[in-house]
Amino acid sequence: MSETAFEPGVPSPHMHDPHLHPPANAAKDAPSWELLSTCVHCGLCLNHCPTYKVLSNEMDSPRGRIYQVLQVNEGKMPLGETFVQHIDRCLGCVACEIACPSGVKYGRIVERARAQIEQGYKRPLIQRVLRNFFYNKVIPNFRTLSFVAKLMRFYQRSGMQTLVRKSGLLKLMGVADLDKLSPQIDKEFFFSEIGKVFPAIGAKRGKVAFVAGCINNVAFSHLNRATVNVLTQNGIEVHIPEGQGCCGALHAHAGLREEARALARHNINIFLGADYDAIVTNAAGCGSNMKEYDDLLENDPAYLGRAKEFKAKMKDVTEYLAGIGLVAPKRKIGQRVAYQDPCHLANAQRIRTQPRELLAAIGCELVELPHSDQCCGSAGVYNVAQNELSMKILEKKMEDVTSVSSDMLATANVGCMIQLRAGVQQRGLTLPVKHVMELLDEAYGGN
Amino acid sequence: MDSSIIRQLRKIAGKEAVLDRPEELMLYEYDAGVDKHRPGAVVFAQSTQQVSQVMKLASDKKIPVVPRGAGTGLSGGAIARREAIVLSLARMNKILEIDVPNQRAVVQPGVVNLELSNATTKFGYYYAPDPSSQKACTIGGNVAENSGGPHTLALGVTVNHVTGLEVVLPDGKVIELGGKAQDSTGLDLTGFFVGSEGTMGVVTRITVKLTKLPEHVTTLLAIYNTVEDAANTVVAITQSGVTPAALEMLDGWMVRCVEANVHAGYPEDAAAVLLIELEGMRETVNEQAEAVSAVCMQQKAREVRHAKDEKQRQLLWLGRKTAFGAVGRVSPSYYTQDGVIPRTKVPYTLAEIERISKHYGLIIGNVFHAGDGNLHPLILFDSRDPKQTENSRKAAKEIMACCLKFGGSITGEHGVGLEKMGLMTAMFTEDDLEVMVRLRNAFNPESILNPQKMIPDLHFCREITGPLPKAKFEPVAGLPV
Numbered sequence A: 001m002s003e004t005a006f007e008p009g010v011p012s013p014h015m016h017d018p019h020l021h022p023p024a025n026a027a028k029d030a031p032s033w034e035l036l037s038t039c040v041h042c043g044l045c046l047n048h049c050p051t052y053k054v055l056s057n058e059m060d061s062p063r064g065r066i067y068q069v070l071q072v073n074e075g076k077m078p079l080g081e082t083f084v085q086h087i088d089r090c091l092g093c094v095a096c097e098i099a100c101p102s103g104v105k106y107g108r109i110v111e112r113a114r115a116q117i118e119q120g121y122k123r124p125l126i127q128r129v130l131r132n133f134f135y136n137k138v139i140p141n142f143r144t145l146s147f148v149a150k151l152m153r154f155y156q157r158s159g160m161q162t163l164v165r166k167s168g169l170l171k172l173m174g175v176a177d178l179d180k181l182s183p184q185i186d187k188e189f190f191f192s193e194i195g196k197v198f199p200a201i202g203a204k205r206g207k208v209a210f211v212a213g214c215i216n217n218v219a220f221s222h223l224n225r226a227t228v229n230v231l232t233q234n235g236i237e238v239h240i241p242e243g244q245g246c247c248g249a250l251h252a253h254a255g256l257r258e259e260a261r262a263l264a265r266h267n268i269n270i271f272l273g274a275d276y277d278a279i280v281t282n283a284a285g286c287g288s289n290m291k292e293y294d295d296l297l298e299n300d301p302a303y304l305g306r307a308k309e310f311k312a313k314m315k316d317v318t319e320y321l322a323g324i325g326l327v328a329p330k331r332k333i334g335q336r337v338a339y340q341d342p343c344h345l346a347n348a349q350r351i352r353t354q355p356r357e358l359l360a361a362i363g364c365e366l367v368e369l370p371h372s373d374q375c376c377g378s379a380g381v382y383n384v385a386q387n388e389l390s391m392k393i394l395e396k397k398m399e400d401v402t403s404v405s406s407d408m409l410a411t412a413n414v415g416c417m418i419q420l421r422a423g424v425q426q427r428g429l430t431l432p433v434k435h436v437m438e439l440l441d442e443a444y445g446g447n
Numbered sequence B: 001m002d003s004s005i006i007r008q009l010r011k012i013a014g015k016e017a018v019l020d021r022p023e024e025l026m027l028y029e030y031d032a033g034v035d036k037h038r039p040g041a042v043v044f045a046q047s048t049q050q051v052s053q054v055m056k057l058a059s060d061k062k063i064p065v066v067p068r069g070a071g072t073g074l075s076g077g078a079i080a081r082r083e084a085i086v087l088s089l090a091r092m093n094k095i096l097e098i099d100v101p102n103q104r105a106v107v108q109p110g111v112v113n114l115e116l117s118n119a120t121t122k123f124g125y126y127y128a129p130d131p132s133s134q135k136a137c138t139i140g141g142n143v144a145e146n147s148g149g150p151h152t153l154a155l156g157v158t159v160n161h162v163t164g165l166e167v168v169l170p171d172g173k174v175i176e177l178g179g180k181a182q183d184s185t186g187l188d189l190t191g192f193f194v195g196s197e198g199t200m201g202v203v204t205r206i207t208v209k210l211t212k213l214p215e216h217v218t219t220l221l222a223i224y225n226t227v228e229d230a231a232n233t234v235v236a237i238t239q240s241g242v243t244p245a246a247l248e249m250l251d252g253w254m255v256r257c258v259e260a261n262v263h264a265g266y267p268e269d270a271a272a273v274l275l276i277e278l279e280g281m282r283e284t285v286n287e288q289a290e291a292v293s294a295v296c297m298q299q300k301a302r303e304v305r306h307a308k309d310e311k312q313r314q315l316l317w318l319g320r321k322t323a324f325g326a327v328g329r330v331s332p333s334y335y336t337q338d339g340v341i342p343r344t345k346v347p348y349t350l351a352e353i354e355r356i357s358k359h360y361g362l363i364i365g366n367v368f369h370a371g372d373g374n375l376h377p378l379i380l381f382d383s384r385d386p387k388q389t390e391n392s393r394k395a396a397k398e399i400m401a402c403c404l405k406f407g408g409s410i411t412g413e414h415g416v417g418l419e420k421m422g423l424m425t426a427m428f429t430e431d432d433l434e435v436m437v438r439l440r441n442a443f444n445p446e447s448i449l450n451p452q453k454m455i456p457d458l459h460f461c462r463e464i465t466g467p468l469p470k471a472k473f474e475p476v477a478g479l480p481v
């Protein structure tokens, strides 16, 4: 042990002291010292982190991840497999930001660390091919997305899925859990609605632009229709601007910041094209990402101002509706509902009370779910990429779900819905899992 | 670390439960304090039996072992050196029993403090010791440090709430101390083990008291224009005969930091505030609240506010409990002090700290358990500046010297650990330390467990059989001996 350690009252250099060690690994998007230096390594965030709760090791805690980012920046740790593994394991749920007294912007740190990985680390070939196909070909291009979705729909409906599931082939390939997590593809996609305007019903109270999302178009078109219906029933004129694209959330979370920036610029052009009161989404992940467009474009003077303007208008649909107040619903939903907070709503956007207010307003009896603000393990594509850990996190969530008695589970993000449904199915429960907007839609008589 | 040791550790705990690669060990080189050092291996125990096997192996091979909970310690207690094994208890995190009729709970050491309270409130009980780090620190760590918190003023620190322990001794032997009963027969070894900072044995199971939730709780916020008035109030309140459940003080600088974090309505222009909590039967609480408000006003409080609802009360406490961390918003580096002084000396000590702060030109924020006289001055500095770093160290020494001068102590609750071992000689006589060494040697004769922590490791410790030779201690510069 070093000598100084024994001298009374000698503070050894603070753990974050990159002044002394300028970043050795200065990738373009590497996290800055200002971002990292707010962490005082107090550890108060540990027990709020779902991966730490499952694994109980520092490497998979927020404090530990920040420390690793620092070490990589200072060139004391290689930008290698270990680092990538622990950063990959982060859900990006930012529960740590809520726990942190020091105001550490962990979400920004991890997105930059991921960019650093994308820019400076070579993943194994198979991962690269899959990631490239998914992020660059499928998601941003609605035509390819539509095609892939049709293939999946064929697989699901032709009886092939049943056959394959029965055959045990999936288990053999080790992807049985993954199969459960693939969303059910819709009969009719939502793409046909893009470009349309839906007039307000009754007295007009506002005019919004609706973000249709990417996966929502092919697997949750019902939810999108429900959202539009609830808005129009509330006197809102809903525009679904033509030309809109994927918001780039999955890209930003994966460290593909350039791709995310391109998508952000595109959407800013489209959505700021007309004078809307707000830009609304029903996907918490998209919303939280779109509220960060100004961070993404911080070094783009041509767009920064407009990114801020965009951010000011960006609203989660529950936030928007709670803000203007609901028109009296046609009927009350008299059921006991346990609400699971999506991380990207509760933690990233600090929206907790609004969805609950809406549920109460349509007559639901709210059942408080213990640890409702703890991640279910869905986290974008996490449940696919980190399947094993994700399932352990889901296991904890389901223990809480079964500890209360309710008629249904409600949440406000499709990723969470898919994950929770898998959890419900795994436990052989019959609990329906619904989006807040679907329940509101029922209260307004459906569309 | 020798690969055959790693192999044997893996055999005991499983492959995944042992870390030995530098990239992983690096994550165990810190706790929440200032010292850092990388261990030789980390092993995660899942059962008492595994702990016992690890200890047996370690004593056979004479390898030092350092227990670790959540690593929120502030005195380097969980830091290990290169040839040592860190034994993490974080995975032993089950609440084994909640015995409501007997007001006891039995827990594994890795249970997080707040989780125990969360699990028992539905029965109308909670676990009273509430260190500010309670949402992360483990009960095992609390036992080792004899942790206190804002609410230990009336209810006592960890030692007052632990009735039984299962402990693994350095040679792997498992012993039971105490139990569910209040008083143990024979020597009170439970009390002795609490606060031993992991130098006597590894705690693997803990029986704790559960405290009934009070019928009524009120929190007052007294606001002052001078630090001195606030300090005088602390003395006056305790003299008035009321013992608040908590009596905390924040100086104006801390108030501004905290308010930026929680937005609880702390007045940003105050020179100091007192956070006073009263609990018990509704009527008594209301009477006490009036009495305490009157004392505050007599002592020139500008205003006394009552938390208007439970939400605001929680927010005020959140602010207090996250105060250290909130400093990270304004200063890249800070050095947390932990000293104790007699309550009556609070005004003098604060004046002295003010002088030290001016002398070195460093901001020193004060947040502390005023009722206990347990100070936590936070010295802010910029580690880029060697002069400031040096001065922060000097200022710390002067503050500790001041605590000792007023008849206080060098640690209230954060422990001696690695950080303050050198100060032990300033606080204790040779004879005092001799006895401590002998006691430790009864349990941990070869200093296998947490060596070189808490009790200065004198060369002769290992061979004590007869009377101790007199040790020579070097006085620490700047400290009265």
Ligand SMILES: Cc1cc2nc3c(=O)[nH]c(=O)nc-3n(C[C@H](O)[C@H](O)[C@H](O)COP(=O)(O)OP(=O)(O)OC[C@H]3O[C@@H](n4cnc5c(N)ncnc54)[C@H](O)[C@@H]3O)c2cc1C
Pocket: A042, A043, A044, B031, B032, B066, B067, B068, B069, B070, B071, B072, B073, B074, B076, B077, B078, B089, B109, B130, B131, B132, B133, B136, B137, B138, B139, B140, B141, B142, B143, B144, B145, B146, B147, B148, B149, B150, B197, B198, B199, B201, B202, B203, B204, B324, B325, B413, B414, B415, B417, B450
């Ligand atoms: C923001 C902040 C606020 C704090 N506030 C307070 C406060 O109000 N009051 C207070 O008292 N402390 C406080 N602390 C200090 C710290 O949280 C406590 O000392 C806590 O008890 C440490 O618990 P831990 O699980 O993190 O232990 P660690 O830091 O992991 O270990 C601490 C010591 O305990 C030993 N140890 C751990 N587990 C065991 C075991 N099972 N058997 C034997 N030895 C063991 C270790 O070897 C080490 O010496 C604070 C710390 C921070 C960062």
Ligand code: SF4
Pocket: A038, A039, A040, A041, A042, A043, A044, A045, A046, A062, A063, A066, A096, A099, A100, A101, A102, A103, A104, B325, B328
């Ligand atoms: S709570 Fe914040 S400051 Fe403390 S270790 Fe976690 S991220 Fe760092």
Ligand code: SF4
Pocket: A048, A049, A050, A051, A052, A061, A062, A065, A089, A090, A091, A092, A093, A094, A095, A096, A097, A106
């Ligand atoms: S974002 Fe979530 S998973 Fe990642 S470190 Fe923070 S709390 Fe843990």
